[in-house]
Amino acid sequence: MTSGPLAGVRIIEVAHVLAGPFCGMILGDLGADVIKVEPPGGDMARNITKQFTGPYNDYFASLNRNKRSIVLDLNTQAGKAQLGTLAAGAQGLVTNLRPATIRRFGLTYDDLKTHNPKLVCLALTGFGLDGPYADKPAYDYIVQALTGVMTLTGDPDAAPTKAGYSAVDNSTGMMGAIGLLARIIEGKGGQVDVSLFDTMLAQLNYLASGYLNHGIVPQRTSQSAHPYMVPAQVFETSDGYLMLFISTDKFWINFCEVVGWTEQARDPKFATMNARSENRDAVIDAVGELLKSQTTAYWVDRLGNEGLVVSGVETLDNALDGDMTASREMIAVIPTPDGALRVVGNPIKMADHPPRYGLPPLLGEHTDEILGTPPAKAAK
Numbered sequence: 001m002t003s004g005p006l007a008g009v010r011i012i013e014v015a016h017v018l019a020g021p022f023c024g025m026i027l028g029d030l031g032a033d034v035i036k037v038e039p040p041g042g043d044m045a046r047n048i049t050k051q052f053t054g055p056y057n058d059y060f061a062s063l064n065r066n067k068r069s070i071v072l073d074l075n076t077q078a079g080k081a082q083l084g085t086l087a088a089g090a091q092g093l094v095t096n097l098r099p100a101t102i103r104r105f106g107l108t109y110d111d112l113k114t115h116n117p118k119l120v121c122l123a124l125t126g127f128g129l130d131g132p133y134a135d136k137p138a139y140d141y142i143v144q145a146l147t148g149v150m151t152l153t154g155d156p157d158a159a160p161t162k163a164g165y166s167a168v169d170n171s172t173g174m175m176g177a178i179g180l181l182a183r184i185i186e187g188k189g190g191q192v193d194v195s196l197f198d199t200m201l202a203q204l205n206y207l208a209s210g211y212l213n214h215g216i217v218p219q220r221t222s223q224s225a226h227p228y229m230v231p232a233q234v235f236e237t238s239d240g241y242l243m244l245f246i247s248t249d250k251f252w253i254n255f256c257e258v259v260g261w262t263e264q265a266r267d268p269k270f271a272t273m274n275a276r277s278e279n280r281d282a283v284i285d286a287v288g289e290l291l292k293s294q295t296t297a298y299w300v301d302r303l304g305n306e307g308l309v310v311s312g313v314e315t316l317d318n319a320l321d322g323d324m325t326a327s328r329e330m331i332a333v334i335p336t337p338d339g340a341l342r343v344v345g346n347p348i349k350m351a352d353h354p355p356r357y358g359l360p361p362l363l364g365e366h367t368d369e370i371l372g373t374p375p376a377k378a379a380k
Contacts, residue, residue: 003353015043018173033068045064066358067358068365093107100135125138126142152219226245235288246309
């Protein structure tokens with residue numbers, strides 16, 4: 001990348017699978033020169049799925065565009081020396097290896113500051129770079145379980161449920177990008193420590209606040225209902241499901257006007273946000289019975305055209321193929337000799353920096369270009 005707000009910033013990425021590569025890809029999309037340092041066998045994400053476009057695996061491609069790849073064996077002194085040479089000309093380093101491995105490979109600021117005192121080293125770990133839990137194994141699913149996210153998700157009568165995507169890894173990657181850039185802007189160099197566990201606790205914000213200040217332990221709610229706002233949840237329709245979110249008394253009055261509920265608009269059990277919360281079951285029963293009388297499309301059209309917050313519940317394929325995604329230009333098409341490689345684009349829009357999407361690198365593709373040695377030699 002030669003353009004974008006981060007053009008001229010070099011980032012070394014020593015990371016695998018998700019949180020670290022996602023962080024690096026965000027920076028690469030914004031113009032940073034991201035050098036992905038891989039072991040001789042490569043990032044395991046290169047072969048996680050069976051879906052390939054030519055040599056490009058779908059999983060790997062979704063996390064590693066706009067990067068250059070080199071092969072280094074950081075178990076060797078030669079590999080560590082080459083890493084130090086790279087660090088001397090970089091502004092940041094991103095890793096999401098376990099703390100013991102981070103230290104063994106020499107990926108901390110203390111290890112690399114002799115090469116570049118202004119280098120910023122970001123460690124994305126499960127439970128922090130230091131502390132009693134630092135080397136406890138951690139994955140997205142485990143952190144969802146440990147932070148209470150799973151007990152807050154799903155039907156109350158079913159088993160605790162994980163989010164349907166890698167919420168922890170993605171969130172930590174984004175948080176890491178913010179921390180790294182903040183320290184780079186500061187211009188002093190140093191260590192940035194962002195953990196999966198801390199990131200998910202921080203995202204529980206108002207739910208955590210309710211417990212910390214008033215001892216309120218949040219519970220799972222039926223039909224994905226909001227814990228405070230009513231009605232704000234999934235409802236059945238005559239042919240599917242509808243997401244209706246009425247967050248204010250003004251929206252409630254508007255809803256009642258649209259559906260012809262004169263009495264319910266004035267009923268003291270329904271008229272205010274607090275009253276609707278206290279009489280949740282009565283409100284949900286009434287609204288639910290009404291919405292079952294028509295199709296999802298009918299309600300989306302009728303309520304949505306009146307400014308109410310409402311939608312159908314889409315599948316991923318419908319969302320990706322839909323007009324809304326197209327209107328936001330969120331599907332990037334990257335040409336390859338074996339056909340088009342399609343990926344979800346960067347959500348950050350800047351009028352003077354339209355996004356540019358490069359192919360994910362082949363393993364060691366840029367070793368010679370960057371280090372001046374063939375990939376095979378760099379791996380020794």
